Amino acid sequence: MATEEARAQILREVTAILQTVVGEDWVAEAPVTMATTFSRDLEVESVELVVLFEKLRERYGDGIDFPEWLTGMDTEAVMNLAVGDLVDFIAARKAP
Amino acid sequence: MPIATINGRQVHVQTLGTAGPRIVLVHGMLIGSVASWYFTVAPPLSSGHRLLMYDLRSHGRSEFSPQGYGFRSMARDLRDLVLDWAGGEPVTVAGHSYGAGIALRFALDYPELTHKVVVIEATLPVVTDEGIQKLTRETAESLIEMLPPWQRQAFETGGRRSRKITEQFETLASKTSMLQDLMAEPDIDDAELAALARPVLLCYGTDTVEIMKATCQRLLATLPDVRAQMLESGHLLPLEAPRHLAQVIAGFVEEQSR
Numbered sequence: 001m002a003t004e005e006a007r008a009q010i011l012r013e014v015t016a017i018l019q020t021v022v023g024e025d026w027v028a029e030a031p032v033t034m035a036t037t038f039s040r041d042l043e044v045e046s047v048e049l050v051v052l053f054e055k056l057r058e059r060y061g062d063g064i065d066f067p068e069w070l071t072g073m074d075t076e077a078v079m080n081l082a083v084g085d086l087v088d089f090i091a092a093r094k095a096p
Numbered sequence: 097m098p099i100a101t102i103n104g105r106q107v108h109v110q111t112l113g114t115a116g117p118r119i120v121l122v123h124g125m126l127i128g129s130v131a132s133w134y135f136t137v138a139p140p141l142s143s144g145h146r147l148l149m150y151d152l153r154s155h156g157r158s159e160f161s162p163q164g165y166g167f168r169s170m171a172r173d174l175r176d177l178v179l180d181w182a183g184g185e186p187v188t189v190a191g192h193s194y195g196a197g198i199a200l201r202f203a204l205d206y207p208e209l210t211h212k213v214v215v216i217e218a219t220l221p222v223v224t225d226e227g228i229q230k231l232t233r234e235t236a237e238s239l240i241e242m243l244p245p246w247q248r249q250a251f252e253t254g255g256r257r258s259r260k261i262t263e264q265f266e267t268l269a270s271k272t273s274m275l276q277d278l279m280a281e282p283d284i285d286d287a288e289l290a291a292l293a294r295p296v297l298l299c300y301g302t303d304t305v306e307i308m309k310a311t312c313q314r315l316l317a318t319l320p321d322v323r324a325q326m327l328e329s330g331h332l333l334p335l336e337a338p339r340h341l342a343q344v345i346a347g348f349v350e351e352q353s354r
Contacts, residue, residue, distance in 0.1 A: 043255045043257045045131075045260055046134075047130060047151070047157055049131065049135070050129075050130050050134045050135075051157065053134075054098070066139075067112050067113070067139040067142045067143070068139070068143075069139075070135060070139035071143070075135055075136055075335060075338055
């Protein structure tokens with residue numbers, strides 16, 4: 001079980017990587033939290049989410065099996081994902 | 097971000113799956129991108145298949161191109177990507193809507209690189225007079241109306257996502273030859289279709305529009321090795337029936353050739 005500190009670290013990394021993907025068009029004024037949603041709050045395009053996932057797999061290794069995770073989700077759930085859902089998934093799967 | 101350089105232009109590609117038959121997925125025009133597959137059909141299909149997805153010219157994160165939107169040109173892009181990815185080994189090509197036209201053209205022009213073809217909601221002729229009038233009148237908003245309600249909401253905020261989709265639409269419609277290329281696109285001869293010696297699966301939505309249904313009937317009557325599967329959906333099958341579509345494609349790819 002990942003500690004709160006480990007989760008906070010992943011949240012910072014996910015946010016930083018997402019910012020590089022979105023670039024200067026970043027819309028969030030408030031800090032990104034576990035409850036922030038990708039589409040409603042951050043207005044991230046679905047193609048940017050693809051690039052984010054790919055960069056996260058590079059960062060955390062192949063143990064982060066996004067296809068398997070996404071298979072268990074319907075498309076509507078993917079569009080409503082919160083940053084925290086992704087952080088929890090990475091925390092549970094990433095190599096110690 | 098993985099980038100392939102095809103004909104001197106940068107193409108955003110994504111792969112999923114580590115083993116099994118190779119399938120290339122080709123998205124539709126204007127609002128399509130790799131994400132049309134990545135969050136829908138690709139996750140279940142990537143178990144047991146190697147998938148290649150790419151953003152078409154001027155779509156998603158691929159480089160802008162002022163011209164080259166006719167099917168022969170788009171099929172050449174696909175050929176170069178397939179050669180790069182599979183090194184000459186035949187692959188299954190699956191496309192949706194405009195992407196289905198590209199997949200079909202690819203199979204006709206490059207049968208040696210084609211294993212099987214999945215045509216999802218294609219129209220023939222590609223553009224009818226009525227269709228092009230609708231398309232030139234079409235605004236990003238009316239395209240968005242075709243989306244399932246939960247996806248449509250994301251574009252109705254007036255925020256960044258709706259702005260981006262409008263920009264993509266306007267760029268394609270006014271700064272590229274896409275509409276002209278589509279208007280100039282010839283219909284495919286029945287004789288050419290009848291000579292396609294590759295297995296073809298047609299996937300159409302039960303609630304799709306008439307021109308799609310008519311195309312399905314025509315392809316069923318002309319292609320020599322063809323089967324059709326109707327799925328409960330409208331035109332946007334990958335979004336509306338992703339799991340069923342993945343299952344049907346997997347079954348077709350694994351089916352022994354007749």
